[in-house]
Amino acid sequence: MTRYIIRRLLQAIPLLLLISIVLFALMQNMGDPLATMGGRKVTRSEDRIRLARQLGLDKPAYVQYIYWLIGNDWAKTDMDGDGVAETPGVRKGVLRGDWGVSLVTRKPVTEVIGERLPNTLLLMLAAEAVIIIVALLIGIYSALNQYSAADNILTGVTFFFYSMPVFFFALGAMYIFSVNFKKMGLPYLPTVGMFEPEVGQTPAQVAWHMILPVATLSFGFIAGYSRYIRSTMLEAMGQDYVRTAKSKGLPRPQVVYVHALKNAALPIVTIVALDLPFLLGGAIVTERIFGWPGTGRLFLDHVSRSDTPVVMGILMMIAAAVIIFQIIADVAYAWLDPRIRYK
């Protein structure tokens, strides 16, 4: 198993390199970071030329990629525009742990992403927990009461929400539970942000402000997960070992939750493991609507400013996470099912 993991990790290196080349090439066509620099007017031509030179954006794309990858501390830059490269570079490159500096904020990329990651993990893990718990409850109940009225209603309701666009649900929930509830004098939820400025950033405030974003993130996934659980549970409930357990006179909860669910969980673990890396990327629409300071919004904000270092940092983080979690899923498979062995 150890040799298998090491082999998979070694295989990931050229894969990540290839991904980085493709992403970097795509970023070169995302717009000009100096066009307006987030302002309302076009950047003056003299400033555009100077900034391109100072920030290294006047170099060919392949040179910019090499600098991003291995740094530029071995090269010199022309900072004063006299045509002579006289200033040594300071970047070390991602291979030496330097992910560069944001073109927008001039902060190190690791710091920019690191500030947002806890917020995203908080939101996404809470949502993932809600999704798994509610989907398990619905899925198991539906499997045990197949084709009953409750099963049909639950199926209908979950698919109703599943087919609803995220932004529509988010804004609808915001107007109902925040704006209209307040108008009607009912207890209401906050619209945006993580806390009330008058109260401060306390855990209670953060939890209170998470309700709507977590609900928005969860509703769509619950439908998918619950249907999957229902299907695998139905399959497991029809197996011989479940019939044997029943015939032995085991209590129903033990049959369902120990014998059937344990075996039905294997494919669910795969889905969850493959979804987990994308938690790092945040949820662009939900974070944007609720003003949640996560990596999804960070990505969107910096893509719109063509901030290559930050966008590359986020995308490479997700790419690496996908690869790692796939390995973890494979390992978990072997752990859960003794019949599976890797060589």
Place this chain on the structure above:
Amino acid sequence: MSKRNTIFIWLSVLVVASMLLAACGGAATQPPAEPPAEQPPAEQPTEAPAVEQPTEAPPVEEPTAAPPPEEPAERKVVTLIWTQEFDTLDPLYTQMWFVSAIYPIYACQAWEFDDQNNTVPKLVAEMPSETNGGISEDSRTITFMLRDDIVWSDGTPITSADFKFTYDMLMADGNAVASRSPYDLITSLETPDDQTVVITFEEPYAPWQSSLFAGAGGISIVPAHVLQPVFDAEGTIDTAEWNRAPTVGCGPFVFEEWESGSFARFVANENYWLGRPAIDEMFFQFVPDDASMIAALVAGDGDVGTFFAYSDVPQLEEAGVTILNSFSGFNEGWYINMHPEKGNPALKDVNVRKALALAFNREKLVQDLLLGLTGVAATDWDNSPWVDPSIEPYPYDPEGAIALLEQSGWVDTNGDGTVDKDGVELVLSYGTTNREVRQDTQAVAQQDLAAVGIGTDLQSFDADLFFSSYADDGPSANFSLDIIEYSDSPNFPDPDASVWRCGEVPSDENPAGVNTTGLCDEKLEELFAKQESQVDFAERQQTFYEITRYIFDNAYWIGLWEDPDLFGFSDRMLNVKISGATPLYNVFEWDVSQ
């Protein structure tokens, strides 16, 4: 312990850990347990200054002993819903309106502009003029006489050395500052004493009021005593901590905290030389989604919002939000591609250009799409004193448009609904950014122009792509479009506009040029060059009358609507005024009803 239990326990631990991480800044954002004693609010003017050019600095607020409060007063916190997060708070490194708009909160300029766009001295004792010796006879030298009571928030006096340091930082090759305009035109900046700054230009520089350490297109000074050691140590201030956390400032509020993507806080500056502001804290909540901003304002979760669509105004007004318009020089319009080689030959005919203006019912557009909340623009400089007052927008006259087209030989010979000439159909490519109101305008224009036989090929782009340079093949710079739509207002309230200059036409030799029309009209160039050095207001105004009339008569630019900045204020806000150039200029006078 079962595997399932283990999973649940780990999941719970992760959620709790993340929650603690996210909330770990809580201590810093807790309001003080004992609110500071409430100070009497600063003097609250209710009328706009009667004089056109106030030259006297506001009087210093005499410190007054605060009466002991009977019970702890509630802190006065104003929440501003900001749809774009700051990129940096260092004025030398940003071009974002969402940052420069708040300079009056935490930074300080030599002067600001009031709601009538008159200058209001802040750091200078009075506005430089020929009368007081502030402007030299040859108009090349401008002298600032600084107030003697101005201090940074840490108590350090603000002196001419801060101006010199700011200038040096702008010009230092190690600093990748956003813009060096107009400081790269300065031949010397001298500081004969602590209160005097003498700035000499190579040539007389007419737009100095709107860009020299002041104005929407200008900058604020930065503290030499904080940043000089950083520059000495690192050879640059690009990555200085102060850029993100300017804890030493010179505005009525001082930076306190900025959590990326979430919020920023500025608290009252106890050392502000015009008196402590009435508000205790300005809290910026970053909400990138327009619909969410509206919901927050309607729900009362925010006190101030801006940059919302005209269509949101009725809902906001119904919720008790007061809307204030401020004209900041932006006028939406069509820039016609007049490039000598790459421009559409049909558009070289003034009759065709005028036909475009006559065919498009812009009054109806303003009424229907913009709810009649603004007017049709006639020139690129509407709502400023620089426009020939006799100019009126072209009327809606489709018959007149057809007549002009016929006069130039454009008729529909093949009955396909589009006019043609010499076998060429009159179909124009019309591009803009993907801003919703612009795309809606494209759709309306397409219908109106089709009614007179002009076909259109509509295109829209993300702003960064649209405004990419000629070198990057940007659609607004490579002359691939016949009509491009946007609005521009550099250096407002100054009228100077480089987009009309011959030297700014993008080309292989000048790939960063910003003249998006490609027009190089000899007479226009002569007039623009002339006004550039006319420091005398009346003389310059006459030149601009000629410029605006000439552009209008030749239909080089076709106005769509006057594009004011919309601000919304909750009903508890008091004493609020908005300026076009420095929007929050009287923020130190703001108050809230409790």
